[in-house]
Amino acid sequence: xxxxxxxxxxxxxxxxxxxxxxxxxxxxxxxxxxxxxxxxxxxxxxxxxxxxxxxxxxxxxxxxxxxxxxxxxxxxxxxxxxxxxxxxxxxxxxxxxxxxxxxxxxxxxxxxxxxxxxxxxxxxxxxxxxxxxxxxxxxxxxxxxxxxxxxxxxxxxxxxxxxxxxxxxxxxxxxxxxxxxxxxxxxxxxxxxxxxxxxxxxxxxxxxxxxxxxxxxxxxxxxxxxxxxxxxxxxxxxxxxxxxxxxxxxxxxxxxxxxxxxxxxxxxxxxxxxxxxxxxxxxxxxxxxxxxxxxxxxxxxxxxxxxxxxxxxxxxxxxxxxxxxxxxxxxxxxxxxxxxxxxxxxxxxxxxxxxxxxxxxxxxxxxxxxxxxxxxxxxxxxxxxxxxxxxxxxxxxxxxxxxxxxxxxxxxxxxxxxxxxxxxxxxxxxxxxxxxxxxxxxxxxxxxxxxxxxxxxxxxxxxxxx
Amino acid sequence: xxxxxxxxxxxxxxxxxxxxxxxxxxxxxxxxxxxxxxxxxxxxxxxxxxxxxxxxxxxxxxxxxxxxxxxxxxxxxxxxxxxxxxxxxxxxxxxxxxxxxxxxxxxxxxxxxxxxxxxxxxxxxxxxxxxxxxxxxxxxxxxxxxxxxxxxxxxxxxxxxxx
Ligand code: HEM
Ligand code: FES
Numbered sequence: 001x002x003x004x005x006x007x008x009x010x011x012x013x014x015x016x017x018x019x020x021x022x023x024x025x026x027x028x029x030x031x032x033x034x035x036x037x038x039x040x041x042x043x044x045x046x047x048x049x050x051x052x053x054x055x056x057x058x059x060x061x062x063x064x065x066x067x068x069x070x071x072x073x074x075x076x077x078x079x080x081x082x083x084x085x086x087x088x089x090x091x092x093x094x095x096x097x098x099x100x101x102x103x104x105x106x107x108x109x110x111x112x113x114x115x116x117x118x119x120x121x122x123x124x125x126x127x128x129x130x131x132x133x134x135x136x137x138x139x140x141x142x143x144x145x146x147x148x149x150x151x152x153x154x155x156x157x158x159x160x161x162x163x164x165x166x167x168x169x170x171x172x173x174x175x176x177x178x179x180x181x182x183x184x185x186x187x188x189x190x191x192x193x194x195x196x197x198x199x200x201x202x203x204x205x206x207x208x209x210x211x212x213x214x215x216x217x218x219x220x221x222x223x224x225x226x227x228x229x230x231x232x233x234x235x236x237x238x239x240x241x242x243x244x245x246x247x248x249x250x251x252x253x254x255x256x257x258x259x260x261x262x263x264x265x266x267x268x269x270x271x272x273x274x275x276x277x278x279x280x281x282x283x284x285x286x287x288x289x290x291x292x293x294x295x296x297x298x299x300x301x302x303x304x305x306x307x308x309x310x311x312x313x314x315x316x317x318x319x320x321x322x323x324x325x326x327x328x329x330x331x332x333x334x335x336x337x338x339x340x341x342x343x344x345x346x347x348x349x350x351x352x353x354x355x356x357x358x359x360x361x362x363x364x365x366x367x368x369x370x371x372x373x374x375x376x377x378x379x380x381x382x383x384x385x386x387x388x389x390x391x392x393x394x395x396x397x398x399x400x401x402x403x404x405x406x407x408x409x410x411x412x413x414x415x416x417x418x419x420x421x422x423x424x425x426x427x428x429x430x431x432x433x434x435x436x437x438x439x440x441x442x443x444x445x446x447x448x449x450x451x452x453x454x455x456x457x458x459x460x461x462x463x464x465x466x
Numbered sequence: 467x468x469x470x471x472x473x474x475x476x477x478x479x480x481x482x483x484x485x486x487x488x489x490x491x492x493x494x495x496x497x498x499x500x501x502x503x504x505x506x507x508x509x510x511x512x513x514x515x516x517x518x519x520x521x522x523x524x525x526x527x528x529x530x531x532x533x534x535x536x537x538x539x540x541x542x543x544x545x546x547x548x549x550x551x552x553x554x555x556x557x558x559x560x561x562x563x564x565x566x567x568x569x570x571x572x573x574x575x576x577x578x579x580x581x582x583x584x585x586x587x588x589x590x591x592x593x594x595x596x597x598x599x600x601x602x603x604x605x606x607x608x609x610x611x612x613x614x615x616x617x618x619x620x621x622x623x624x625x626x627x628x629x
Contacts, residue, residue, distance in 0.1 A: 173557065177572060180555035198503045200611075201534075201551070205503060298531050300557035302571030318573060322554070322589065396589065456574045 033262040043266070045227065047234045050265050052257040053250040059134065059241040062272045063127035064230075069273045070120040071226060073280065074158075075219065077113040085165070087211035089204050092167035093294040100291070107288060108281075114289030116280060117159050121309050124152050132435065133363075135350040136239045137341035144232040145341045147225055149334070154222045156309065161214035163307050164207060172295035173304040175210075176202050181313070181326035201297065242351040249351070303457050311449030312442045318457060319381050321401035329405070333438070340435075346428040359429040362419055366433040369415070370440035378448055382459055412437075516604040519545070519625045527561045527579065533608050535595055536561060536568075538579055544622025547595040547606040548581045553613075554588040568592065580617040590615055597623040 027033045034048035054060070084103055085095045099106035128148060131137055137145040164175045179202070182193040198205025240256055241249035248256055292301075306314045316325040349355040354363050391399045415437060420430040451462040514533040522528060522539045529536050529550070538546040548568075552559045557572035567584060568577040575588035582591050593611035597604060602625065614621075 173572070176557065177555040194503055195501070201556075209501075298558055299560075300571045304557055304572040317555075317587065322587070396586065400586075456571070458574070 027262070030260050033260045037261050043262070045230045045234060046261045046265065047237065048261055049258045050261050051238065051240050052259045052264075053241050053248050054238045055259070055264060055268060056241060056250055057268075059249070060238075061126070061130055062269075063123055063130055064233075065269050065272060066276055067120060067123050067127060068226065068230070069276055070116045070123060071222065073116045073277070074113060074120065075223075077109050077116070078215065078219070080109050081113060082215060087165065087207045089167060089207060089295070092165060092207060096166045096168070096291055100288075108284055111284035111287065111289050112280060115284055115287070117162060118308075119280070120155055121159060124155050128152060129439070132340075133354055133432075134239060134241070135345060135352065135355065138239065138345050138350050139341075141232075141236045141239070142341035144229060144236060146338055147229045147232065149338050151222065151225055151229060154218060154225065158214060158218045158222065159309065160307065161210040161218065164202070164210045165214065166291055167207065167295045168292040169295055169301050170290060170292045172202060172297065173300050174307050174310075175206070176300075177304060177306050177314075178310060181317075181322070184322040184326050186323070186327075203297075239351050244352060244357055246348060302455050303453065305449070305453070308446070308450055312446040315378070315445040315449040315453075319378070319400075320404060321397050323397060324401040324405055328401075343431060344427060346426055349428060355429050355432055358423055358425055359432055362423055362425060362429055362433040363436045366415075366419070366436040367440045370437050370444060374441045374444040375448065378445075379459070512609065513605055513607045516547075516606055519599055519602050519604050522604070527563070529561065530606070533606060534558075535606060535608060537597075537604065537606065538581075540580065540622060542622070544619075544624050545597050545599065545604060546580060546622055547597045549593040549595060549608075549611045551593070551611075552588060553590050553592060559592065578617070581614075582617045591617050594621060599623055599625055 023036045023039055024032055025036075027036050037043045037046055037048045081099070084099050084106065086092065096110075099110055103109075131145065131148070160175070160178060164171045179193055179197055182196065183189040185192060194200060196206075196209065197203070198209050243249050246254065248254055251257060305311070313326065313330065316329060319325070320329065346355065349359070352359075354360040387399045387403060391403075412434060416430055416434055419425065419433050420427070423429070425433075448459075452459055454460040454464055514530065516522075516528075516530065516533075516537050522537060522545070524539055524543055525541050526539050527536050528538075534550050536548045536550060538548055540546065550558050552570045552572065552575055554570065554573055554575050557570050559568045559570045559575075559577065562569050566579060568579075568581075570576070570588070573587050574585060575583065576585035577588065577592050578584055580591075581594065583589075591614055593613050595611060596607045598607070599605070
């Protein structure tokens with residue numbers, strides 16, 4: 001019998017190292033670099049090669065990567081906060097004070113968590129806009145768009161549940177108002193709200209529920225779907241930027257050049273992450289997360305505003321019956337958002353900012369329309385029209401809900417038709433202009449809610465509000 | 467008959483599938499009951515003794531912070547307990563004695579002394595709690611807020627006249 005010997009080197013140190021890192025480090029050639037990406041747990045979320053034009057910063061603006069960085073920062077700082085925070089009405093606010101005065105770097109860690117959470121909302125929204133305006137949702141990427149919408153909702157949910165935890169006046173009343181929106185869901189609304197709050201009003205049970213959701217359920221689902229999302233990006237490959245004339249952006253022709261992910265993409269990601277981490281730290285050193293007086297269930301502050309990202313919704317609530325403002329209109333918007341990639345799309349528009357030259361002009365016109373029309377409608381509704389008073393015999397569900405919504409849908413149809421004729425545009429370009437109209441309207445409503453609504457929710461000038 | 471076509475393998479597959487689905491439904495039921503709200507402890511949610519009927523002057527509104535209601539005594543002497551939670555989006559509505567009405571700080575809903583809506587966006591009058599007067603003592607049951615579409619004089623509770 002012959003004994004076969006292990007052919008590997010006898011040097012223990014080298015054997016241990018090679019059992020951990022199988023590929024040569026640093027890799028010597030492109031094949032080595034690609035193998036390294038394939039065999040690395042984290043890196044293999046990337047493909048081993050990417051289209052060179054997609055590296056262009058002004059195509060993706062690094063927004064998806066920034067969102068991942070923010071999730072990582074939130075997880076790190078969030079876990080730290082868990083060690084100094086107890087979710088009970090007796091201790092929560094005290095813990096926040098201690099965090100800011102007694103815990104070393106407590107204020108800084110809180111600030112990074114707070115600002116990263118808020119920035120994540122903005123970044124996720126901008127990322128959505130980037131994908132929309134470059135046609136990045138086109139076949140085969142429809143489903144990944146849907147995952148993205150779910151991620152946006154999860155980020156909103158994470159922010160909303162986190163908002164309650166400091167247990168100050170801001171937290172208490174924003175969550176009271178925000179969760180009351182649920183009670184307008186027909187039939188099950190009241191039950192749903194009681195279930196979420198753990199009782200009829202925001203209290204100890206609510207804090208427990210929100211804490212569990214905020215530190216366990218939502219982050220787990222969020223991180224799971226984020227991984228799924230980037231894995232799908234790898235499977236579907238990133239859309240490639242094109243110029244108006246159909247040329248691939250950054251090259252001379254229509255040929256797409258590929259480069260290895262390592263180092264071309266990874267090094268860019270690392271540098272961007274480092275710069276953004278620095279920027280967030282710097283901001284957090286200078287600007288503190290707000291903390292108001294301790295929560296007082298007996299006294300609602302005036303005005304009691306929702307969290308800033310719900311201001312658009314809050315503004316709608318001032319103009320529509322709550323069933324419409326809080327349920328029907330958001331549900332319609334969400335449905336349209338999810339189904340949007342399944343619409344017909346001009347093949348030549350993929351990777352082109354705003355579809356085409358015509359698309360750009362139309363987007364601009366739509367944005368201007370919204371910028372003028374929305375403030376006008378808000379002011380008219382505030383001071384001139386009062387449909388409910390004009391039509392006292394009708395239930396407000398009709399006079400403040402069905403009628404104005406029908407009017408707005410008619411206006412939208414008119415806008416679509418008018419734009420299409422005026423510009424002799426394709427359906428794809430016209431649909432984009434309707435999207436622009438709606439998004440800008442939403443942003444304008446949010447801004448009105450933040451800076452033009454003061455005491456008693458009356459309209460006033462920003463310097464009177466702040 | 468379809469039943470004859472059902473092979474042994476199909477039958478087992480369906481049976482296992484059904485057992486799995488049943489297990490899922492059961493797990494869902496367990497989770498739902500596990501997370502359902504516990505009874506509200508403390509004073510709110512129980513019956514609260516407000517005091518003797520004569521201690522509340524006619525035409526007065528008295529706040530009960532613990533019980534989260536206002537005890538209203540109307541001009542005709544009738545009692546009414548109003549839940550202080552705004553029917554719009556749940557803010558705590560303060561009584562404004564100068565204007566003689568409830569005005570919500572959140573979105574400016576206003577309510578009459580009997581809870582009737584003066585100013586929207588509130589969709590319905592303030593909810594009320596059941597009031598009983600036993601031996602001249604006013605008691606308010608804060609267990610279940612009673613929703614209503616209009617305020618109604620029948621809701622007022624009077625002191626039984628000794629005969
Ligand atoms: C998806 C990501 C997350 C977002 C958007 C988010 C957002 C927020 C927000 C807006 C607050 C309020 C904090 C403030 O006003 O300063 C908060 C607080 C808190 N979060 Fe998160 N968070 C996220 C992830 C996490 C994770 C992963 C954990 C822990 C595992 C966590 C633990 C905490 C704790 C303990 C607090 C209470 C302390 C405080 O209020 O500052 N968070 N979060
Ligand atoms: S909560 Fe009272 S008016 Fe909105």
